[in-house]
Amino acid sequence: MRCGSSPCWRCDCRAKEPKVGEQVRAIYGASLSPDATAFAHIVDDGGYPRAVQRFLRGWRASSSRDVELPVEGPVTRVMHSPDGHWLACEVAPDGGSRTQIWVVTTDPDDRDARRIDAGGEMEDDGTAELIGWDGTQVAAILTGQDGVGKSCLIEPATGNRLVLDRRSAGRLVDSWAGSALIRVGPRGYRELLMLHGLTEISLLPYEPGSTTDAGVILDDHSPRRLRASVDGETKLYQPAKTFGPSSSEGFVRALIRSDNGSDHARLLEVTTTADGVFYHVVAEKPGFELEEFVVSDDLSTVALLWNIHGCSELQILQYADNTLSEPIPLPGPVVGELSISAGGSMVAMTVQGPSQPPTVELVDTRSQEWEPVDRVPTSGPVAAAPTLDTITARDGLSFTAWRYSPPEGVPDRGALIYLHGGPEGQSRPGYSEVFPPLLDAGITVFTPNVRGSGGFGKSFMHADDRERRFAAIDDVADCARYLIDNGFADPARIGCAGWSYGGYLTLAALTFHPDLFAAGISICGMSDLSTFYRNTEPWIAAAAYPKYGHPIGDRDLLDQLSPLLRVDALTAPLLLVHGGNDTNVPVNESVQMADALRERGRTVRYLVFPDDGHEIAKRENRAALAVATEEWLSAAFSAASAS
Numbered sequence: 001m002r003c004g005s006s007p008c009w010r011c012d013c014r015a016k017e018p019k020v021g022e023q024v025r026a027i028y029g030a031s032l033s034p035d036a037t038a039f040a041h042i043v044d045d046g047g048y049p050r051a052v053q054r055f056l057r058g059w060r061a062s063s064s065r066d067v068e069l070p071v072e073g074p075v076t077r078v079m080h081s082p083d084g085h086w087l088a089c090e091v092a093p094d095g096g097s098r099t100q101i102w103v104v105t106t107d108p109d110d111r112d113a114r115r116i117d118a119g120g121e122m123e124d125d126g127t128a129e130l131i132g133w134d135g136t137q138v139a140a141i142l143t144g145q146d147g148v149g150k151s152c153l154i155e156p157a158t159g160n161r162l163v164l165d166r167r168s169a170g171r172l173v174d175s176w177a178g179s180a181l182i183r184v185g186p187r188g189y190r191e192l193l194m195l196h197g198l199t200e201i202s203l204l205p206y207e208p209g210s211t212t213d214a215g216v217i218l219d220d221h222s223p224r225r226l227r228a229s230v231d232g233e234t235k236l237y238q239p240a241k242t243f244g245p246s247s248s249e250g251f252v253r254a255l256i257r258s259d260n261g262s263d264h265a266r267l268l269e270v271t272t273t274a275d276g277v278f279y280h281v282v283a284e285k286p287g288f289e290l291e292e293f294v295v296s297d298d299l300s301t302v303a304l305l306w307n308i309h310g311c312s313e314l315q316i317l318q319y320a321d322n323t324l325s326e327p328i329p330l331p332g333p334v335v336g337e338l339s340i341s342a343g344g345s346m347v348a349m350t351v352q353g354p355s356q357p358p359t360v361e362l363v364d365t366r367s368q369e370w371e372p373v374d375r376v377p378t379s380g381p382v383a384a385a386p387t388l389d390t391i392t393a394r395d396g397l398s399f400t401a402w403r404y405s406p407p408e409g410v411p412d413r414g415a416l417i418y419l420h421g422g423p424e425g426q427s428r429p430g431y432s433e434v435f436p437p438l439l440d441a442g443i444t445v446f447t448p449n450v451r452g453s454g455g456f457g458k459s460f461m462h463a464d465d466r467e468r469r470f471a472a473i474d475d476v477a478d479c480a481r482y483l484i485d486n487g488f489a490d491p492a493r494i495g496c497a498g499w500s501y502g503g504y505l506t507l508a509a510l511t512f513h514p515d516l517f518a519a520g521i522s523i524c525g526m527s528d529l530s531t532f533y534r535n536t537e538p539w540i541a542a543a544a545y546p547k548y549g550h551p552i553g554d555r556d557l558l559d560q561l562s563p564l565l566r567v568d569a570l571t572a573p574l575l576l577v578h579g580g581n582d583t584n585v586p587v588n589e590s591v592q593m594a595d596a597l598r599e600r601g602r603t604v605r606y607l608v609f610p611d612d613g614h615e616i617a618k619r620e621n622r623a624a625l626a627v628a629t630e631e632w633l634s635a636a637f638s639a640a641s642a643s
Helices: 435-440 458-462 466-486 501-512 529-535 538-548 555-560 562-567 588-601 621-643
Strands: 026-032 039-044 052-053 065-066 075-080 086-091 099-103 126-133 136-144 146-152 161-168 171-176 181-184 190-198 197-202 212-219 227-229 234-236 252-258 267-272 275-281 289-295 300-310 309-317 334-340 346-353 356-366 368-373 387-392 398-404 416-418 443-448 494-499 519-523 574-579 604-609
Touching: 026 252, 026 346, 039 075, 039 562, 052 075, 065 197, 075 126, 086 190, 099 126, 099 136, 126 171, 136 171, 146 234, 161 171, 161 181, 161 197, 161 309, 171 212, 181 212, 181 252, 190 212, 190 252, 190 267, 212 289, 252 289, 252 604, 267 289, 275 300, 275 309, 289 334, 289 387, 300 334, 346 562, 368 466, 387 435, 387 466, 416 466, 416 501, 416 621, 443 466, 458 466, 466 494, 466 501, 466 538, 466 555, 494 501, 494 621, 501 562, 519 621, 529 538, 529 555, 529 588, 574 588, 574 621, 604 621
Parallel strands: 026 334, 026 356, 309 334, 416 443, 416 494, 494 519, 519 574, 574 604
Antiparallel strands: 026 039, 039 052, 052 065, 075 086, 086 099, 126 136, 136 146, 146 161, 171 181, 181 190, 190 197, 212 252, 227 234, 252 267, 267 275, 289 300, 300 309, 334 346, 346 356, 356 368, 387 398, 398 443
C-alpha cells in the first residue's frame, strides 16, 4: 500500500543498502531568524544534543557557533526572538524529564548565558517549558512540584516575569499583546481558552473526546510582531486582512488546530468579539489529520503539514486570499518542526526517513525550491523503505503497520513487533538507529499502529480508553498472528519491544499472550499502573486519567491491566531498559518487574543509564541501546531455534 504523497519516496527504496557501525549525526528543531538570514537548530552527534547557531546570508554566511550553556543535558528546543536579538533554549539537566530555560544573545562573540526560569518553587523541583515569544518576552510554562502550571512572560535580560494564568493542567499555547491561548483538559479531551483582559472565553462548543491543542493569535488591532526586515531595517508588520466587527471592543482573531466537529484535525479561524465567538474552517483534508501549522508574522503565509497514512504532505496557504498550493514534493517521507520567516518567504523543517537521519532543510514558499543547509551531511546506519500493511483485528477493526524487511540474501533470524509510545504516538517511516542492525541480522521489524494511536482520527485514538485497553493488547497478539499467517515470521521466533507506553504494551502482551513471544524488550515502560500513578509527575498523572482510568475509582481495572500483577505468566526472556533520571515513568517501574522475574527464576536483564532520562537522549546511550537490542534478540531467537 502506498501513501499517495507526491513524489513517492519509495521508488529508490533498494538503491542504498543499510550500513552497520556508522556514527549517527542528526540535526533537527530549526528556528529561523525573522529575516531568514540565520537559523538555530539542534545537533545530535555525540554526548547530549546541543544547540547550534548557523548563518545563511551576510558577512557571516556559512559560519556557525555552538551555543554554550553552563548545564549538562540535552537541549530540547531553541527559538529565535521576534527582534532577532535572543536565542531561548530549553535544556533537560542530566537528560531528566524536568527542563530549564536559558537565553543567549545572537551575537557569536557574546558568550554570556543566563537562566530565566529560576526562583521560588522552580529552583529545585519544578520544570519550565519554552513555548515561544510575545514581542520581546519569553512565553513559558513554569510548573511546580504541586503540578500547578504558571503561564508566564519573562524578560530575557532581567528575568522579571508576568503571570498570565495559573491552574493545574493548564498550558500556554500562544500569547500576544495582552491576549493568551491556554490549553486545558486531560489527554484526548482538550480545548483552548482565550484570555483577554479579565475575560476567559471558550473558543469552540464543548464536545467530549475532541482535541483542540494548537493555536496562534493573529491580531487584536495591533501589529502581530516587531521583527527585522530582510534588509536589516526594523519595521512593524501590519495584519494582512481583518475579519469581524473591527470596531467591537475585545476583538481577537486566532488560527487553531482542532478535531472539534470532525473526526480529523483541521485548521479553523476563530474570532472573539463582545457579541460572541465566530469560527469557520480554513483548511481541511477529509480523512486525514492536520498535524502542524505555522503562520508568518505579516500574516501573509501559513505552512500546513498533513499526516497521510504516516507520511507528510506540505502545503502553503496564501492567507490574504485563501489560496492553497498543491502539495510541495518533499525530500523525505516524514517532516515536522516547522519554522517560518517573518515575511513568509522561507520555511525550515526537519526531514527524515528510514535511509535519512533527521536533517534540516529550507524551502522557498514562492519558488518551492529546496535549500539544504548542513555542510556536514547527516549520517548513521540506514534501512530500506518499509511496506505499509493492513491488519484486521479479531473484532474486525483494521489498523496499519510498517514492515521493514532484512536486506536481500540475509537469512531469516526472526521478527520484532516494535510499539510506539503515547499511546497517542504513531509509528511512521522515520529514522531509527535501532532498526538497521536488526535488519542486517536477519530480523524483520514490524511497527504497528494499534488502536489508540494518533494520526487516524479521534475515534481511533479513543478506541483504547480505559476498559478498551484489553483490545489494544489483543491487537499486538493479532500482529503476531498476521506475521505468522503471511509467512513473515517463524512462530517460535517473534519478539516484542517498545518505548514508554510501548514498553508497557510490550509487558502487557508478554503476560496476556505469553505463548506468542520468544523475547521482550521494555524501554522506560510502566509495569504497574497504580505505582506509575503514585510516582510519576503530578501533571502527567492528572492528564492520564481518561486514558488509563482513575487510580482510586478504577483501581480494579488498573490492577487487571498491570503486567506486574500478571508476572507469573511472563516466560519470555526480558530486557528492561531505563534512564536513571526518568521522572515521567520512574525507574522503579523496571526495577520492580526485574525483581519479580528474578524471584521466579526467569531470564531477565536490567540495563540502566544513570545519566539519562525518559528519552534516552545521550548519543552514547542510544548506541549502547541499539547494540543491546540486537544482541538480546539474536540470543533469544538462537535459543528458540535450538529448542
